[in-house]
Amino acid sequence: MLRRLSLALAVAAASYGTAWADQAPSQAPLASKTDLVTVYQEAARNNADIAAARADYQAQREVVPQARAGLLPNLSAGANLANTRTEVDSPANSATRSGTVYQANLSQPLFRADRWFQLQAAEASSEQAALELSASEQNLILQSAETYFSVLLAQDTLASTKAEEAAFKRQLDQANERFDVGLSDKTDVLEAQAGFDTARANRIIAQRQVDDAFQALVTLTNREYLAIEGILHTLPILAPTPADAKAWVDTAAAQNLNLQAINYAVDAAEDTLRQRKSGHAPTLDAVASYQKGDNDSLGFSNSAGSINRFSGDVEQRSIGLQLNIPLYSGGLTSSQVREAYQRVNQSEQLRESLRRQVVQNTRNLFRAVNTDVETVQARKQSIISNQSALEATEIGYQVGTRNIVDVLDAQRQLYSSVRNYNNARYDYILNNLRLKQAAGTLSPGDLEALGAFLKPDYDPDKDFLPPDLARAAEAQLRGDLDY
Incomplete structure (x- = not known):
């Protein structure tokens, strides 16, 4: 079987x-x-x-440091090299300025x-x-x-x-x-x-x-x-x-x-x-700026009509508060x-x-x-x-x-x-x-x-x-x- x-x-x-x-x-x-x-x-x-x-x-x-950057100081620096000629009535009463301007800007958001x-x-x-x-x-x-x-x-x-x-x-x-x-x-x-x-x-x-x-x-x-x-x-x-x-x-x-x-x-x-x-809401920032430049030949007419000329470096500083109140942005x-x-x-x-x-x-x-x-x-x-x-x-x-x-x-x-x-x-x-x-x-x-x-x-x-x-x-x- x-x-x-x-x-x-x-x-x-x-x-x-x-x-x-x-x-x-x-x-x-x-x-x-x-x-x-x-x-x-x-x-x-x-x-x-x-x-x-x-x-x-x-x-x-990285979105966190990017967003935090908007609350931290913003510092920028730059330079400007230019030659500027200004004429008043006639070429004889002209003023020329050439040289380099250095600047720095600081902004700190407060609100x-x-x-x-x-x-x-x-x-x-x-x-x-x-x-x-x-x-x-x-x-x-x-x-x-x-x-x-x-x-x-x-x-x-x-x-x-x-x-x-x-x-x-x-x-x-x-x-x-x-x-x-x-x-x-x-x-x-x-x-x-x-x-x-x-x-x-x-x-x-x-x-x-x-x-x-x-x-x-x-x-x-x-x-x-x-x-x-x-x-x-x-x-x-x-x-x-x-x-x-x-x-x-x-x-x-x-x-x-x-x-x-x-x-x-x-x-x-x-x-x-x-x-x-x-x-x-309004925004409030503390701002500061510094600017320095040289003037090779710069002149302005005085009250008597003569041209005052001077040369040398120009230095400018400013500090203050900047308030912005939004009113209308088109909706x-x-x-x-x-x-x-x-x-x-x-x-x-x-x-x-x-x-x-x-x-x-x-x-x-x-x-x-x-x-x-x-x-x-x-x-x-x-x-x-x-x-x-x-x-x-x-x-x-x-x-x-x-x-x-x-x-x-x-x-x-x-x-x-x-x-x-x-x-x-x-x-x-x-x-x-x-x-x-x-x-x-x-x-x-x-x-x-x-x-x-x-x-x-x-x-x-x-x-x-x-x-x-x-x-x-x-x-x-x-x-x-x-x-």
């Missing part, structure tokens, strides 16, 4: 043949495998987006309400930029994890599709053997061939997805990776702590970095409004005030929209993590159930109560349950990190905690299944051999 197919046998047979062996990525030595924390550190050093965000922050910081509020707005904008950079750096933590686990998921999916292809190949071989001895008709062979061809196509697609996932890792870090460490199946699958959605929402409202940043955006808009209103200031009012309203509405989004995301992710906890266990159990269903279907096929289509469908269900289990496992990991990001608590320490459950010698072809299931499959296989 034909032996029943077990999952362990399918995994062991996944390496059959050499049709795709040359296409699989070469395995690097164990020492060269990269872990999650290293990938994040390389991303922090080499990622182009985070480098651009840091440059943008450094540029945004500039608009510039003061401009400085306040600039400081708020700088704080906003700092928080936005922190949010970008925090997002890089999540992005590193998402890219890393996308590679692991793609590798596990490839391993399961290879095992599925091996199982369908065995089924095709068995169908050919049964057809050769007259135990089945050609239809069974064709059905088995169709199933094998589909599994082979899925394996080819899965291989490309592994390559794509590694390419995403290169894009993130600007480094090539031969292999990365896999996650152990012993990773605890636990509900989030605290187990209260409201507590997570309250934490997010207080610590979410994007929400904190937009609070400063509102502050900046309000200070800008005050600045625009101050356009109606410019009033228009700017109205614009600033709307900008404040816009920033407040954007803050409210973001607050609602943060609340929604936090609640949704809290529910997602709790769902993932149950889903992982359910998916794990479904592998055992589908394996039992497959073996029962094969027995029915051997005794004639089931046809080959039933067997092929049962095989598809088995390997689909394997892929669903791995999807649920990685969804749990990433949704946990996303929940912490929404709450504003995500840090590199979370990646270090995951690193404790990485397996340096992880082999996707063997480790895409939990080890207890593999042992159960082996036990079932031994029972099959004794059947």
